[in-house]
Amino acid sequence: MDKNLLIKMAKIASQNAYAPFSGFKVGAALLTKSGKVFTGCNVENSSYGLSNCAERTAVFKAVSEGEMEFSEIVIYADSDKVFSPCGACRQVLSEFSSDLKITIISNKETIETTINELLPLKFTLHRN
Ligand code: THU
Numbered sequence: 029m030d031k032n033l034l035i036k037m038a039k040i041a042s043q044n045a046y047a048p049f050s051g052f053k054v055g056a057a058l059l060t061k062s063g064k065v066f067t068g069c070n071v072e073n074s075s076y077g078l079s080n081c082a083e084r085t086a087v088f089k090a091v092s093e094g095e096m097e098f099s100e101i102v103i104y105a106d107s108d109k110v111f112s113p114c115g116a117c118r119q120v121l122s123e124f125s126s127d128l129k130i131t132i133i134s135n136k137e138t139i140e141t142t143i144n145e146l147l148p149l150k151f152t153l154h155r156n
Contacts, residue, residue, distance in 0.1 A: 029059050031102075035133065038104035041067035041082065048072065054082035054105045058090055061097040066090040083117040087124070100129040108135050118147040 034057045042055025049072050056068045068085030083103060090098070101121065105111055112132055113121065121128055121143050128143040 029063060029065070029100075031131075034059060034065065034100065034102045035104065035131075037065055037067050038102040038133070039106075041069045041086075042104050042106060043069075045069040045082065046071045049074075049076060049079075052105060052107060052109070054103065056082040056086040056104070057102045058083075058086040058098055059100040060090060060095045061099050062095065064090075064095060066093070066095065081114060081117050083113055084120050087120055091124070096124050098125045098128055100131070102131045102133065104133045106135065110134055110136050112139065112141075113146065118143065119150065122147050122150040122152070 037057035038055040040055065041057060042053045045053035045055065047053050047070055054070045058066045066086045066089045068082045068089060070080065070082045071085060072079040083101065103113065111134060125143060130141045130143060130146065132139040
């Protein structure tokens with residue numbers, strides 16, 4: 029899968045973000061080991077704690093379609109803010125892939141990392 033295509037899909041997904049409270053629109057493109065892409069955006073709620081991040085939207089879409097093995101995720105925010113996945117998303121991403129590659133893109137920088145780097149010693153009930 030062409031990385032530029034994944035980036036483009038994450039950017040397009042961010043346009044669907046529902047973020048009237050933070051104004052911070054995020055898109056994610058999650059590549060499965062079988063070569064499929066699931067996109068996601070953040071979906072906020074008037075009851076703030078119910079908001080869902082772009083990464084988890086993409087993971088939940090994929091798992092609900094029967095896909096559980098992921099090789100890579102691109103996360104994009106059209107912002108100068110330097111960001112990285114929240115703790116909840118790290119935990120959810122780590123559930124399915126111990127070798128997941130993560131690319132974080134903002135207008136300020138691009139960060140290439142992995143889930144192992146972002147969440148060492150993760151909580152798990154199974155070792156993978
Ligand atoms: N957000 C994401 O969707 N992904 C991230 O990696 C960082 C934060 C969302 C959550 C919330 O809707 C908004 O960005 C501001 O925190």
